[in-house]
Amino acid sequence: MKTIDVCLSPDLMHLYPVNDRTVVVVDILRATSCMVTALAHGVQSIRPFANLEECRAMKSKNYFTAGERNGEKVEGFDFGNSPFEYMADNLKGEKIAFTTTNGTQAIAKSQGAKEIIIGSFLNLSAVTEYLKKGEDSVLVVCAAWKGKVNLEDTLFAGALVENLKNHVEPDCDAPLAAQRLYNLAKKDMVDFLKDSSHVKRLNRLNIHKDIEFCLTPDQYQTIPKLVDGELVRA
């Protein structure tokens, strides 16, 4: 039977061989929620960068530059890290270079995986169905916050474990812990997360609307997949 494991922090990636796995990278607040939103609204591709200056340099190659550091838009970049920015008509067919504090770092640390896709609550059911049909075992890589485990990415990992429970077997304790937390939280995730450190951090930045949107399941069927270093629709 296929298995599912959960890497709760990119700083634990050395424990998880990925060469035979489908990796699902998740950064609910807000990198992977933005990526799903952008591709769902017609952006052609997103090239993720761990390094900020490499990302900035893509401007000269006809990419829009986008992203944040510590939750705030990077100076000189075209877009920040709010999913609502990626619904604009003038982004249709365009390419974006994207860098964030945690999400694009997690993608970089997942290199070497058999396949890398992007998950968020916004495309939860689509990702679930994709993993059900896939032949490979799954590793959910939580972007966390500068290496520290966070609740919102853990809840998403738990949602996948729960949704796949009749099809894919949990590998270790992290998927079990995530699944139990998700089942505890799923009736009202906004409420469950109100004490979490990242929600408090973002509330200080006045982006409660972003948080509510990022915690809303199944807005899109789009699954971003990494192909030749660019995220495109799977």
Next chain:
Amino acid sequence: MKTIDVCLSPDLMHLYPVNDRTVVVVDILRATSCMVTALAHGVQSIRPFANLEECRAMKSKNYFTAGERNGEKVEGFDFGNSPFEYMADNLKGEKIAFTTTNGTQAIAKSQGAKEIIIGSFLNLSAVTEYLKKGEDSVLVVCAAWKGKVNLEDTLFAGALVENLKNHVEPDCDAPLAAQRLYNLAKKDMVDFLKDSSHVKRLNRLNIHKDIEFCLTPDQYQTIPKLVDGELVRA
């Protein structure tokens, strides 16, 4: 206000400065449960070793040698890793050199802390009271399993967060996650853990009695504390 944070795996210790913190090391199944039991039953001191051969060499210095690798007693050692072995009368006043797969590694990675004490469900209330009275912020270091997060150590961390909630503030998301899992599990921890990977591993080794004992709160008032490289009664 003092804070409490939880390091869910020794492989995340680089994220947590400890020089001004009281560190509580926990390896419920079974290293720290053994340590508490041994000191409670009159063992004079326990010297923890990350390295197996360094531990073995202590035999020539009038130490009993004790511990496990992968859950099984080390060949040639005097004792294994069952708390029931440490209740023997002939251990009273003796010194033990101890090495385990995870617990003594977590102690080694906590070096540099202002203070290192040992926690387990067996001394939960005593540790709670000790931390309430202490002036320093707290870091709970979960021994985990070869770096991978486990449920039982996470539950103990959550028990401390819950018991200290009116006195010590959670620092980040890991304590919140642990606290919620503990509140979900506390009515019947043996049942909650029945699917966990380490319980399944130990059940294969036929030590269900150990598991039940290690999950029983408040058998002892003893708090092992690291002083000059040896665990002694605080």
